[in-house]
Structure formats: structure tokens, C-alpha cells
Amino acid sequence: MSTERFRIGFLPLVDAALPILAQELGFAEAEGLALDLVRDVTWATVRDRLLYGHTDAAHMVAPLAIASALGRDRPPTAMAVPFVLGLNGNAITFSTALGEACGLGDTLGDPHTVGAALRSVAGTRRLRFGVVHRYSSHNYMLRYWLAGVGIRPDADVEIVVTSPPFAADALASGEVDGICVGEPWNSIAVDRGVGRIALATAQIWRRGVEKVLAMRADVAAERADATQRLIRALHAAAAHFVRPETAETNAAILARPAYLDAPADAILRAITDRIRLVQGGEPVHYPDFMFQHREAANFPWRSQAAWLYAQMTRWDGRGYDAGDAAIAAATFRPDLYRAALAGSGAVLPGASSKLEGALGEPIGAGSTQGRLMLGNDRFFDGRAFDPDDIPGYLAALP
Amino acid sequence: MRIAIIDTSETRAAIIADGLRDAGLDDQVVIDPAGPLARQIEACAPEVVLINLENPSRDLLEDFFAMSRVLGRPIAMFVDQSDAESALAAVDAGVSAYVVDGLARQRIKPVLDVAIRRFQAFSRLQAELAEAKTALADRQTIDRAKAILMRRRGIDEPAAYALLRGHAMQSNRRIAEVAEAIVTSEALMGDLP
Numbered sequence: 001m002s003t004e005r006f007r008i009g010f011l012p013l014v015d016a017a018l019p020i021l022a023q024e025l026g027f028a029e030a031e032g033l034a035l036d037l038v039r040d041v042t043w044a045t046v047r048d049r050l051l052y053g054h055t056d057a058a059h060m061v062a063p064l065a066i067a068s069a070l071g072r073d074r075p076p077t078a079m080a081v082p083f084v085l086g087l088n089g090n091a092i093t094f095s096t097a098l099g100e101a102c103g104l105g106d107t108l109g110d111p112h113t114v115g116a117a118l119r120s121v122a123g124t125r126r127l128r129f130g131v132v133h134r135y136s137s138h139n140y141m142l143r144y145w146l147a148g149v150g151i152r153p154d155a156d157v158e159i160v161v162t163s164p165p166f167a168a169d170a171l172a173s174g175e176v177d178g179i180c181v182g183e184p185w186n187s188i189a190v191d192r193g194v195g196r197i198a199l200a201t202a203q204i205w206r207r208g209v210e211k212v213l214a215m216r217a218d219v220a221a222e223r224a225d226a227t228q229r230l231i232r233a234l235h236a237a238a239a240h241f242v243r244p245e246t247a248e249t250n251a252a253i254l255a256r257p258a259y260l261d262a263p264a265d266a267i268l269r270a271i272t273d274r275i276r277l278v279q280g281g282e283p284v285h286y287p288d289f290m291f292q293h294r295e296a297a298n299f300p301w302r303s304q305a306a307w308l309y310a311q312m313t314r315w316d317g318r319g320y321d322a323g324d325a326a327i328a329a330a331t332f333r334p335d336l337y338r339a340a341l342a343g344s345g346a347v348l349p350g351a352s353s354k355l356e357g358a359l360g361e362p363i364g365a366g367s368t369q370g371r372l373m374l375g376n377d378r379f380f381d382g383r384a385f386d387p388d389d390i391p392g393y394l395a396a397l398p
Numbered sequence: 399m400r401i402a403i404i405d406t407s408e409t410r411a412a413i414i415a416d417g418l419r420d421a422g423l424d425d426q427v428v429i430d431p432a433g434p435l436a437r438q439i440e441a442c443a444p445e446v447v448l449i450n451l452e453n454p455s456r457d458l459l460e461d462f463f464a465m466s467r468v469l470g471r472p473i474a475m476f477v478d479q480s481d482a483e484s485a486l487a488a489v490d491a492g493v494s495a496y497v498v499d500g501l502a503r504q505r506i507k508p509v510l511d512v513a514i515r516r517f518q519a520f521s522r523l524q525a526e527l528a529e530a531k532t533a534l535a536d537r538q539t540i541d542r543a544k545a546i547l548m549r550r551r552g553i554d555e556p557a558a559y560a561l562l563r564g565h566a567m568q569s570n571r572r573i574a575e576v577a578e579a580i581v582t583s584e585a586l587m588g589d590l591p
Binding site for chain 2: 162
């Protein structure tokens with residue numbers, strides 16, 4: 001097997017771990033691949049390099065892959081998401097002043113309680129929150145929570161965009177009162193003493209889809225064999241990544257200047273689900289803070305893409321469109337995932353879509369290979385999302 | 399046609415502005431990247447925005463354009479989909495262009511062409527500068543290695559240089575590399591008998 005090169009764009013975030021580890025620990029090499037990792041500082045640049053062929057694949061916020069397929073802000077380009085790089089892993093961090101005003105303690109609060117406190121502060125002054133991109137899960141997760149606790153995004157609070165590496169600076173300078181960003185940037189804000197972590201986004205949606213491996217659909221088709229090998233390499237890296245005894249080595253690799261260029265201890269906290277909420281405080285253990293690999297977490301469920309599309313249409317004012325909904329769902333490619341991992345022993349779900357947010361208890365689910373267990377995937381408000389009835393779901397939301 | 403230029407490097411912004419002026423595109427505004435981006439763009443109402451790909455404000459800028467507060471019209475990147483070739487050339491050079499939807503391709507093409515050429519000229523300049531810096535550092539290392547050899551072996555400068563060069567040729571390495579090794583080992587073991 002000859003070595004084939006694959007260029008992969010990424011942003012310095014903990015959930016860029018799988019492509020980085022696949023390259024560093026030889027999982028790519030085992031599949032006859034060499035990965036060239038291309039670092040950027042904005043999602044716009046990661047997307048442009050991918051769309052114009054500078055990279056073959058990218059670590060990307062899931063909604064941006066869907067927005068690119070739908071032609072939001074750009075001419076539409078058919079996209080393929082054959083692999084989910086991780087679930088959750090983000091947090092909402094308040095400025096120190098806002099944290100005090102909301103009475104945040106040194107444990108993770110309940111989303112309803114924190115929300116009620118925030119609502120009373122938002123009634124006295126205009127608050128501003130930063131998210132990492134217009135088309136990011138951070139934007140949708142923050143908005144879902146705010147709306148759910150009776151704070152109208154855009155009307156009662158302002159939501160602006162700030163790049164992850166500058167989120168802590170924006171808090172420090174008072175430019176924003178809160179940020180919703182991935183790790184290690186919340187922890188860096190905490191360690192600098194400019195913010196307090198209010199909630200983990202996993203508290204808003206226990207199994208929220210986060211970063212994905214995004215490709216142009218034509219590249220995925222032309223390089224079908226290499227794409228399959230890449231999926232297998234990432235799957236192997238994911239299995240390694242969730243083994244607790246590998247955490248320290250993984251954190252040290254991610255911390256390198258070429259990758260995250262950030263303190264290894266902040267990264268280690270994120271990947272071991274132990275989050276320091278306030279400067280100098282003891283890390284708090286939240287089991288599902290970052291969720292990788294188990295429960296077939298890397299499987300691209302079409303229903304997750306549908307949920308993101310539902311949020312997109314909820315907030316961008318364009319209204320629901322059945323054609324767009326179909327394009328969004330078809331961007332996620334369970335077929336490519338199954339084809340790559342058939343016969344490998346990996347767990348392969350039988351369905352490609354499911355009811356999201358309906359499980360309170362772990363339950364066995366249908367699979368064509370391996371044994372699939374699905375855990376608690378609830379939204380904080382207890383609503384479930386049926387991908388076959390997006391208009392009905394949207395009508396019932398506040 | 400008004401063009402706004404946003405660049406983290408003042409030198410590069412000036413180089414691009416010059417190039418556009420040479421091409422007869424005089425209506426330009428150079429945006430201060432440290433200032434409030436949205437307000438500056440709003441104030442100058444450009445038809446084309448040129449920004450470097452590495453600029454950390456790109457996500458912010460897109461959000462701002464998406465809300466169409468500036469021009470009340472949608473914004474598209476580059477010219478349109480059919481011109482993927484010039485889009486790729488621009489990404490290659492490290493430039494990104496935001497163009498008001500509806501602006502004819504033949505009008506934006508010369509702007510993009512100038513920007514691409516200027517970006518490439520700038521990166522050549524940077525590469526040459528880096529090379530010059532390396533050359534200077536190399537010379538300093540070689541001088542230090544010569545001084546060490548002269549002192550430890552009691553030889554003169556030409557002899558020290560000949561020794562360095564001879565060893566480099568024998569071991570198929572650059573003189574600067576051999577010099578570097580001598581300086582390092584002197585730092586570590588210079589006080590040993």
C-alpha cells in the first residue's frame with residue numbers, strides 16, 4: 001500500500017484531537033495515509049481552504065458544513081460529512097462581574113436556575129455574548145438555552161462573533177459579558193481570572209453534535225478509497241483517545257506549538273471531563289463534558305444534521321424549506337461511515353436517523369454490527385426532536 | 399469602484415494600495431485592523447473588501463455582512479462560483495475578497511488580479527527577509543565557532559576557518575551546522591578539562 005497524502009484544515013481546539021492523534025500516533029500511517037495538518041485562526045478560512053481545494057478535508061463546526069451545502073453566504077457546494085469528531089465539549093463562560101451578578105457558585109449550576117438569574121440581570125442592562133461563528137453549534141446551543149429560559153436572543157441580548165483564540169481577550173476587555181466557546185479557551189479565561197464557567201453545553205443537550213470531518217462531496221467521491229482509510233484512522237484514534245491512561249500523553253501532544261499552542265493542563269482537564277470553574281478552584285467532574293467515540297458517537301446521524309438545520313431556520317429568519325431540510329440531512333453521510341467500517345468490529349447503527357433528546361436512561365439500540373448502547377441524550381427543557389416533523393417542532397418552540 | 403483593504407500588516411496594505419492605484423483603481427480606503435471594523439466599513443461603504451486570509455476578524459466580518467447592515471445587499475466571496483480558478487489563485491496567495499452581489503465579474507477581476515500579484519510579491523519579500531536573517535545568524539555562529547577553535551587549539555583565524563570547512567566537507571554538512579555544533583558543545587562542556 002503506497003502512502004497517500006491528505007491535507008486537513010483545523011482550528012486550535014481540543015476537539016481537533018482525532019486528526020492530530022491519527023497522524024502523531026501512527027493510526028493514519030497504518031492505513032497508508034500521511035496527514036498534513038493546516039492550522040488557521042478563523043472558521044471562514046478553514047471553510048475557504050476546503051471549498052477551493054487547498055485542503056482535502058477539515059475539522060469544522062457542524063452547522064458551517066451544512067451552511068456551505070445550502071449556499072449561505074457563498075455559492076452552494078455539495079458537502080459530505082462522513083464522520084463526527086466529537087459531541088459536546090463547549091462551555092458558556094461569564095465575565096467575572098456577570099458571574100457574581102448571577103450568583104454563580106463553585107459547582108456547575110442548573111441551566112434553569114442560572115437562566116433565571118441571567119434573565120433578571122438582562123432586565124437591568126443590555127448584555128452581549130460572543131460565539132465563534134454565525135453557523136456554529138455554539139451559537140445554536142446558546143440561543144436554545146436563552147430562549148428556553150425566557151431571554152429572547154437579538155431582542156433582549158446581543159450575540160456577536162469572536163474567534164476562539166480571542167474569546168478570553170473579549171471577556172477581559174469587557175467587549176462581551178459572556179462567551180460560548182470550545183476548550184481550552186474557557187479554561188484559559190478562568191485561569192486568567194477574567195471569567196467563570198457558568199454551564200457546560202452538555203447540560204443544554206447531553207449529546208450535542210459538535211465538530212465534524214467535512215469534505216467536498218466531489219472530493220469524497222473521487223477519493224473514495226482514501227476517504228475510507230481516513231475514516232478508519234480517525235475511528236482508531238478515537239478508540240485510543242477515550243482510554244483514560246492515554247489522556248496525559250494526548251494532552252501533551254495537543255499542547256505543542258504546531259497544534260493548540262496552549263497549556264497542557266487546561267487541555268488535560270477538558271479531555272478528562274474535569275473542569276475548573278473559577279480561578280484557583282478545584283476542578284469539577286462532569287462525566288459527559290466532552291463525549292467521544294462511545295455509543296457510536298462518531299456516527300453521522302442525519303437527525304443531528306436536521307436539528308442543526310431546524311435551529312438555522314429558527315434564527316436566520318428565512319423560514320423552513322423542505323428542500324433545504326433535505327440537503328442539510330443529506331450532508332451527513334452514514335453510508336460512507338458504514339462502508340469504511342464494515343467488517344472492522346466497529347459498532348454500526350442500523351438506522352441513519354433517530355428521535356433526538358428522547359432518552360433519559362441508557363438503552364440498547366438496533367445495529368448491523370457490534371452492540372449499540374445509547375445513553376441519556378436529553379435537552380435541558382425535556383423536549384424531543386423528531387427529524388420528520390421539523391415544522392411541528394419549530395412551532396412548539398418558544 | 400470603492401475598495402476597502404484590511405490587512406494586519408501595514409506594509410502589505412500599502413503594497414496592495416500602490417498596485418491598485420497603478421491599475422487606475424484610486425478609490426480606496428485602508429481600514430485600521432485594530433479599530434472597530436464594522437463601523438469603519440459602514441462609514442466607507444465599499445463595493446469590494448480585500449482582507450488577508452490569516453486575519454482573525456474574518457468570522458466577525460462575515461457575520462456583519464450576513465446581517466447586511468452595511469450595504470443592505472447580500473455579499474458574496476470572490477466573483478461567483480463559475481470562476482473557481484481565480485478564487486483558488488486568491489486562496490493560494492492568501493487573499494480573500496468580499497464582493498457586493500451583482501457586481502460584474504469583469505469589474506472585480508482586475509482588482510483580484512492585482513491583489514494576488516501583490517500578495518505574492520509580499521510573500522517573496524518576506525521569504526527573502528527570512529533568508530537574509532538566517533544568513534546573518536549563520537555568519538555570527540561561524541564567527542563564534544572560529545573564536546572557540548582559535549582559543550582552544552591556539553591557531554589563527556584562517557586555520558580555524560579551514561578546519562571548519564574541511565570538517566563540513568568531510569561530513570557533508572553546512573559550515574554553519576558544524577559551527578553550531580561547536581558552539582553548543584562549548585556551552586555544555588567548555589569548562590571541562
